[in-house]
Amino acid sequence: MDSSPTAVNYELVFDAHAHNTSGFRSEITVYRRGREVEEFDLPCDEGAIVGGGGTAPWPLCYFASGFTGCLVTHLRMFADRLKIDIGEISVNTRCNWKARQSTDATYDAMPIAFTMEVDFSGSASNDEKRRVVDVARKGCFVEQSLKPEILNYKLKLDGEWVDL
């Protein structure tokens, strides 16, 4: 997928093919495009409490995992490249939305806030920890696709949560 003039600039393509016959279960296969295509079956469903079959994760579970995983991957990748000892990484993400009735049959969805709490176990200084979070956020494909005003980050420094 390298399509840009230099090797360090590149494109990523992920395709999702979904099919739904009835109800809330959808068969979804995701393809990572590139020289070697990889595919994963990631079906979704809703839980019984909203009329689903509970046969697969909710779509928003996949979203929350994908967002969190993309950030953690970049924390690890960039800390390794920068030779900053962050040790183990723990991230807790809360994704909070609201729905407001629009018509008798439909509602409008709105994000309230997504909050990520980042904690490192390693010996990095506070400045180094801040730097790793800063560059990981810039490298996170999901974060850069989201409305920036809904995002909040907290970093544990000297045992205290600090807003970034």
Next chain:
Amino acid sequence: MDSSPTAVNYELVFDAHAHNTSGFRSEITVYRRGREVEEFDLPCDEGAIVGGGGTAPWPLCYFASGFTGCLVTHLRMFADRLKIDIGEISVNTRCNWKARQSTDATYDAMPIAFTMEVDFSGSASNDEKRRVVDVARKGCFVEQSLKPEILNYKLKLDGEWVDL
């Protein structure tokens, strides 16, 4: 999680807890909060071609499934409530990003475009099909969290793809 004055307005909360000790595999558990908490283990990894272990889906696979699944779920839900016969639903989503080198060790991520192609098999009129896509997009929690300028939708009407 009903926290608003009327029953038709409600909040959704999904929490993701991630842990990474080294490399690109992260253990991630996602919790749907509410009266009945549900949890799903959704670990991620990168593929071998970028130095991962290939032991689990890429984070962006989860993202693509979650985005697509949330839209399809709302197409089904609102078509059923509006009594519009959309038949079977097929959605193909392409998520396209680029990375541009920032420092020797890091890059900046940027979305290029996310394109969703929606096709229904049912007897709904073209206006009805357009209406279902319109209300589903407004009800889709993921779409409403994304930067609107990167989103493109196409709907198949009378055998032709039409830009929405």
